Amino acid sequence: xxxxxxxxxxAAIAGSLAATxxxxxxxxxxxxKGNGSIQCGVSxxxxxxxxxxxxxxxxxxDVDFCRAMAAAVFGDPEAVKFTPLxxxxxxxxxxxxxxxxxxxxxxxxxxxxxxxxxxxxxNYYDGQGFMVPKSLGVASATELSGAAVxxxxxxxxxxxxxxxxxxxGMDYTVVxxxxxxxxxxxxxxxxxxxxTTDRSGLAAQRTKLSAPDDHMVLPEIISKEPLGPLxxxxxxxxxxxxxxxxxxxxxxxxxxxxxxxVEDMKGSDDPGxxxxxxxxxxxxxxxxxxxxxxxxxxxxVGNYAESYxxxxxxxxxxxxxxxxxxxxxxxxVLYAAPMR
Amino acid sequence: MSESINTQKExxxxxxxxxxxxxxxxxQGLVIAALALLIYIVVDNTVTNMxxxxxxxxxxxxxxxxxxxxxxxxxxxxxxxxxxxxxxxxGLVNTLMVAIIGCILALALGFVVGIARLSSNWLVRxxxxxxxxxxxxxxxxxxxxxxxxxxLKPLPGPRELHTAGDSVFFSVNNRGVIFAxxxxxxxxxxxxxxxxxxxxxTLIVRYFARxxxxxxxxxxxxxLTGLGLIIGLPLIAFFAAGSPLSFAPAEMSRFALSGGxxxxxxxxxxxxxxxxxxxxxxxxxxxxxxxxxxxxxTEAASAxxxxxxxxxRLVVVPQAMRVIVPPLTSQFLNLTKxxxxxxxxxxxxxxxxxxxxxxxxxxxxxEIMAMTLGVYLTLSLLTSGFMNWYxxxxxxxxx
Numbered sequence: 001x002x003x004x005x006x007x008x009x010x011a012a013i014a015g016s017l018a019a020t021x022x023x024x025x026x027x028x029x030x031x032x033k034g035n036g037s038i039q040c041g042v043s044x045x046x047x048x049x050x051x052x053x054x055x056x057x058x059x060x061x062d063v064d065f066c067r068a069m070a071a072a073v074f075g076d077p078e079a080v081k082f083t084p085l086x087x088x089x090x091x092x093x094x095x096x097x098x099x100x101x102x103x104x105x106x107x108x109x110x111x112x113x114x115x116x117x118x119x120x121x122x123n124y125y126d127g128q129g130f131m132v133p134k135s136l137g138v139a140s141a142t143e144l145s146g147a148a149v150x151x152x153x154x155x156x157x158x159x160x161x162x163x164x165x166x167x168x169g170m171d172y173t174v175v176x177x178x179x180x181x182x183x184x185x186x187x188x189x190x191x192x193x194x195x196t197t198d199r200s201g202l203a204a205q206r207t208k209l210s211a212p213d214d215h216m217v218l219p220e221i222i223s224k225e226p227l228g229p230l231x232x233x234x235x236x237x238x239x240x241x242x243x244x245x246x247x248x249x250x251x252x253x254x255x256x257x258x259x260x261x262v263e264d265m266k267g268s269d270d271p272g273x274x275x276x277x278x279x280x281x282x283x284x285x286x287x288x289x290x291x292x293x294x295x296x297x298x299x300x301v302g303n304y305a306e307s308y309x310x311x312x313x314x315x316x317x318x319x320x321x322x323x324x325x326x327x328x329x330x331x332x333v334l335y336a337a338p339m340r
Numbered sequence: 341m342s343e344s345i346n347t348q349k350e351x352x353x354x355x356x357x358x359x360x361x362x363x364x365x366x367x368q369g370l371v372i373a374a375l376a377l378l379i380y381i382v383v384d385n386t387v388t389n390m391x392x393x394x395x396x397x398x399x400x401x402x403x404x405x406x407x408x409x410x411x412x413x414x415x416x417x418x419x420x421x422x423x424x425x426x427x428x429x430x431g432l433v434n435t436l437m438v439a440i441i442g443c444i445l446a447l448a449l450g451f452v453v454g455i456a457r458l459s460s461n462w463l464v465r466x467x468x469x470x471x472x473x474x475x476x477x478x479x480x481x482x483x484x485x486x487x488x489x490x491x492l493k494p495l496p497g498p499r500e501l502h503t504a505g506d507s508v509f510f511s512v513n514n515r516g517v518i519f520a521x522x523x524x525x526x527x528x529x530x531x532x533x534x535x536x537x538x539x540x541x542t543l544i545v546r547y548f549a550r551x552x553x554x555x556x557x558x559x560x561x562x563x564l565t566g567l568g569l570i571i572g573l574p575l576i577a578f579f580a581a582g583s584p585l586s587f588a589p590a591e592m593s594r595f596a597l598s599g600g601x602x603x604x605x606x607x608x609x610x611x612x613x614x615x616x617x618x619x620x621x622x623x624x625x626x627x628x629x630x631x632x633x634x635x636x637x638t639e640a641a642s643a644x645x646x647x648x649x650x651x652x653r654l655v656v657v658p659q660a661m662r663v664i665v666p667p668l669t670s671q672f673l674n675l676t677k678x679x680x681x682x683x684x685x686x687x688x689x690x691x692x693x694x695x696x697x698x699x700x701x702x703x704x705x706x707e708i709m710a711m712t713l714g715v716y717l718t719l720s721l722l723t724s725g726f727m728n729w730y731x732x733x734x735x736x737x738x739x
Contacts, residue, residue: 154700
């Protein structure tokens, strides 16, 4: 009779497989609303971008982006669950549906945009740099021939450093780790002469070294690293929600709307601000949200400048100036499409 | 009398469901059909879902160039311009290297510790027990990270040992063990010929020594003769050919040693951890195997006047091997599979560079995982095939 049993089991498995299927493309918003929270993929701990604080609360500009999305969808910045991901597994987590949005200081490249998901914008303009111990006596990256370089696997960093050394005709050895903490530990132990990653990352990881002041960042910037969040392909509505969440924060800064004055601003006579905050028009409902979604974001998380200054700005351990990340009107390249 | 016996009735034709053999065929057929359906559903589901999410499939990605560097690639010519298939080969060779060296060293260490566990010397016995209980009870990943820290942290950097421009023949620093690269000149192949000739000669000596022992009982020191031949003949050939071997030293550049042969600390740490961990299990297997041989065998050997070390080698161990080999196979398989933990310490094994970096760059999860699984499965099946062959060779011959 055990034959009966095995057939029954096989049939049961087949049935359950057929039943699961894919949660088809443009239903992410419904699925998220059903779950009551957004699944957000973040790093395993990069200060300033996504890092748990002493009490276990996630902080950082990538974390703020996910909280802003939660505020847009639910009106509640806490309706988000964070999944820490290594650089290696982040895209698989997104394409497999484990997370709804990936905000993990991820560089926007053409192959990633076509292979893994849809980038919705840039929340930090970065470039790759090198950090070396001061005792090495190196003043420029062009002197690094023969050096051992520590980096992360599965990053554009790993590819850029290969390109850079090849283009310069210099030898190098790459020591590639999976977790950022392992890279820092190996560099600190002297396994490599050079640590390379995005310059914001260098600023962040430097705080973890045993003697941060014994190390310096070289002047060369060897790549463009536009870091931004991305969503799965095939769900235009969910992509729009992510894109306009980011644009809302940038536009709010440009219009002088912040978490402190957002309630007052709702009474503003400026038609741009009225549309931004949903007092006038139906922009939110076009993407399946409440018309006041942007007001909710700014009230809960703040505008881009607030998020920047709170997480990576000059008053934080990272001490990063706005630089490229200033508004276009202030000499940076931050330029959000108008909300109308 | 004959009439009464011949009263057999005609047997009525039975339905096939009353015939166990035919019934079994029907069940088998149904099970196979269900299995085929299951496989079809799984494959179809995967293909449909991948298409729905716009994921590419196929093995074409293997021909695209990788663009990233790999720290060590023995026996494989690799550069950033090489394709992903070469990355696969680099990972495979690195995994095989750890697996083969690891299995040999773990077996040797495990045997020594296992026999030490049964030593009559109190100190040796207790030290061996301590070793086994300590290392087999700590998580392997922890041990790998420990050895990586232990190997790396205390070692000086290359710049503390050498000044730029130095020629270095041997150095141990936190970039690894670096020694001069041996370069063979003309005539070095003579040494290889002599080496193989010595092996053949040793086998011949062994054959005749055995015949002589069978006939007269007189023994011949085969081991020492063989050792002398295998070391001596190549040495003579080497000097006869005019010492055709030179060493190219590593040069100290501004940062580190370049040239020479480098054994990276990641490999050293990984081997330390895998060998020490697995040897603890092998030691217990060896101890159990030896204790499984009845003490009567030892006593009988003593009664026959066999010397103590011969008693172990010729009487006890051959019988213990029957018990040792099957669980030993599992340990070899474990070591091979555990080598994928290398990814934690930047050793570029198959799992790290192919199932890790390549997967991340190309996104071909199904193909890459299938290839990686195929490799580990093949390695495991080859290992257990070999060990099963060996097991059937050494099992007790019953007459």
